[in-house]
Every structure is written in structure tokens, then in C-alpha cells.
């Protein structure tokens with residue numbers, strides 16, 4: 214198995230057993246991003262594909278909004294995610310409006326110029342060759358069609374949001390240093406590095422290592438594939454997490470490093486890590502502090518020229 218196929222398989226399968234939990238938390242924190250993506254493609258003619266659809270949060274909402282007029286198809290490589298996506302479609306009466314297929318974002322099973330719009334939420338950072346995913350979107354989208362691609366991201370350093378974030382970072386640093394805040398997913402990633410031995414294979418796509426802001430990369434990737442940028446934006450949200458257990462579940466599901474490392478860790482190491490996790494969270498709550506999940510999202514919207 215080539216290294217690239219191996220990474221894709223292990224990345225997608227890391228979600229298989231956590232699909233229910235992933236779905237619960239993505240439904241809680243991703244609604245604003247789903248709306249942003251779908252609002253930008255509402256005027257496009259033709260079918261819509263959702264790349265790296267997971268449990269179908271975007272695909273199913275697209276089915277609700279546009280189903281009947283267009284075909285909506287979600288593609289993903291995780292059997293567990295696709296299985297739950299199909300069950301949700303059935304439970305919500307959306308099986309005709311939204312379909313799901315197992316497929317690789319870097320090798321889409323659609324013919325040239327056949328799709329009205331492609332959307333993708335929080336998936337591009339999982340692809341080892343994002344340039345291939347953008348080339349594939351360019352190939353399958355019709356001339357005049359659109360893409361809307363979103364990635365978890367810090368704001369660009371020199372943007373208004375970037376300056377605002379830098380100012381806020383100072384007060385957050387103070388909160389964290391005085392033990393009154395823990396923030397996902399840096400919190401679990403730090404504990405994982407401390408308590409679980411390092412893996413031999415990469416846990417994140419190599420091009421994302423040490424990168425925090427994705428606005429520039431998304432625009433460059435879209436332009437290199439041939440798209441014309443219509444708009445790029447950054448949106449941020451903060452969620453306060455009520456309980457220590459929810460904070461554990463959210464982080465161990467959303468952090469690729471934690472999800473993969475915990476899956477292969479020795480039970481006694483996981484126990485030690487969890488003990489430390491609970492201790493730290495309870496200490497913060499006892500001081501009247503908070504457990505937070507901050508999510509920033511870079512979105513690029515681009516058209517395929519006529």
C-alpha cells in the first residue's frame with residue numbers, strides 16, 4: 214500500500230467507530246458554517262456535491278433546501294461516517310433528496326463538467342494532496358459553476374480578524390496561565406504529547422503541519438486549479454462546554470492527533486491521561502473558570518470560468 218493510500222485509509226477509518234459522537238458535536242458547533250456554505254451555492258444551476266461529507270451535516274441540509282430540484286451527493290472515505298449519514302437521511306425522510314457514495318476527494322467518481330456546485334466543510338486539511346482535490350473539483354464542476362470550501366483556520370495575521378484575535382489572545386493567555394481557562398483542542402493535544410508515545414506514521418496531512426491559517430492556501434489552491442475567486446472570508450465562534458465529559462468527548466473526536474493516538478494507545482496510558490485531564494478540568498471549574506471550544510473557519514468561494 215502506498216504511503217498516500219495508507220494515510221487516507223487510516224485517516225478516514227479513524228472516524229469509523231466515532232461517527233455517532235462526531236455527529237453529535239458537529240451538529241452542535243457547525244451550523245453557522247453549513248449555512249455560510251449553502252447560502253453561497255443557492256443560486257447555482259445543477260447538482261451539488263459535498264466532499265468529505267462525514268455524517269452528512271451539509272449534504273442533508275442541502276437536501277432539505279434544494280432536494281427535488283437537484284441531486285445532492287455526499288462523498289467520503291469513512292464507512293462509519295457514510296453508514297450514519299445514510300441512516301440520518303432515512304430517519305429524516307431525505308433518502309431521495311440526498312445520496313452518499315464512498316469516494317476519494319482526490320479522484321471523484323463524476324464526469325467532466327457535470328456538477329453545478331461543490332462544497333466541502335472541514336475536510337480539505339485531511340487530504341494529503343489538496344491540489345488534486347481542487348483539480349478534481351475543477352474537472353467535475355460545469356463552466357459557470359461554483360465551489361465553496363471551508364477549513365478550520367486561524368484568521369490571517371494581517372486581517373482585521375487577525376488583529377482582533379491577537380488582542381484577545383493576550384487576555385486568553387492570562388486566563389490560561391492563571392488556570393481559569395482550558396481551550397480545545399490544544400488542551401488534549403498537549404496531554405497526548407505528554408502521556409502517549411509518538412506514532413511512526415504522520416497523523417495529519419504533511420502540508421498542514423505547523424500551519425495555522427488557511428485562507429491564503431485555499432485561495433492559492435483554487436486559483437492554481439483554474440477557479441476565479443469570488444470571495445474569501447473568515448468566521449469565528451466560541452462555545453463554552455458545560456461538562457468535563459463533553460469536553461473530553463469533543464476533543465478526543467475533533468482532534469486528529471488525539472483521535473488517532475488514543476485509538477492505538479495502551480489502556481493504562483489512556484487511564485493516566487484521562488485522570489490528568491479530569492484533574493485539570495475540575496481545577497479550572499472549581500476556580501470559576503471555563504472550558505471552551507473556539508472554532509475559526511476560512512471559506513473560499515470561487516467560480517469556474519465560462
Ligand SMILES: C[S@@+](CC[C@H](N)C(=O)[O-])C[C@H]1O[C@@H](n2cnc3c(N)ncnc32)[C@H](O)[C@@H]1O
Nearest residue numbers: 225239265266267289290291317318334336339
Ligand atoms: C472533519 S470531518 C468533516 C465531516 C463533515 N464535512 C462535517 O463538517 O461534519 C472530515 C471528513 O473527511 C473525510 N475524508 C478524509 N479523507 C478523505 C478523502 N481522501 N476523500 C474523501 N473524504 C475524506 C473523513 O472520513 C471525514 O469524514
